[in-house]
Amino acid sequence: MATPSSKAGTKGVPREHRARQMLDAATEEFGTRGYAAASLPAIAARVGVTKTLLHQYFGTKEDLYVACLVPVGDRLLGAVRAAMGPDPATARTPLRVLHALFTALEGQREAWFVLYDRTLPTDGEAARLAGEYWAAIDRLAAAGTADLLRGAGSTDPLDADALMYVWRDLVATLVRWWVKHPEQTPEAMTRRCARLFAAAATLAAEDGR
Incomplete structure (x- = not known):
């Protein structure tokens, strides 16, 4: 259960691949810490993107949870x-x-x-x-x-x-x-x-x- 690569936030990564990395990181964060304790900044940091970009892809914390x-x-x-x-x-x-x-x-x-x-x-x-x-x-x-x-x-x-x-x-x-x-x-x-x-x-x- 390795943490996704930190290079997910670099330019040139296909959108669908970056979204998959975000979902994998979010699933690990939510599954490990639970919804209440999970942190969007921590999820973003797992894949080397900003919290703003995470919101742009998936919306709110609950929206991201539903996507997982x-x-x-x-x-x-x-x-x-x-x-x-x-x-x-x-x-x-x-x-x-x-x-x-x-x-x-x-x-x-x-x-x-x-x-x-x-x-x-x-x-x-x-x-x-x-x-x-x-x-x-x-x-x-x-x-x-x-x-x-x-x-x-x-x-x-x-x-x-x-x-x-x-x-x-x-x-x-x-x-x-x-x-x-x-x-x-x-x-x-x-x-x-x-x-x-x-x-x-x-x-x-x-x-x-």
Whole structure:
């Protein structure tokens, strides 16, 4: 997750390339520090441009955040949808979803915190859009957990609701751990999750005897 080149502000850089550098720097700043603490001067400094130029390209701080949020949200939501596929969830679905998320975040892991940023102003466009992405991902999680529980013989809707909350927090916790361990590849993380799930299943089986 290297900081973009400081030469982005030099003359002759194509506009679309400079805009991409600004968005990459902003995603890193927002994802690392959160919306409330992120600084437009710091973002501009990352790419060697002025704060004025940043405003000219993207407008306000919230406008810039939205410009970062939408591609992140689309990428992660698309990854979950593709991993779940058209068929009911199976025992392997959670690992497929996790691998898809890790793969989608690789190279820009802090982007997760752009989507899930609790410091966003609650009455702004960024919070509204983030909420729409959260709701869409939660709907997929709810459908997947309900399918898994039906396969295990449970049709209690409260079981499905509880498992969806557990899953949501588990994914967030795993991503946070992964961010702190940059040497871990998406494949290594997926294998680690498989081991953890297997251990949890063994403990649950022993507890149920």
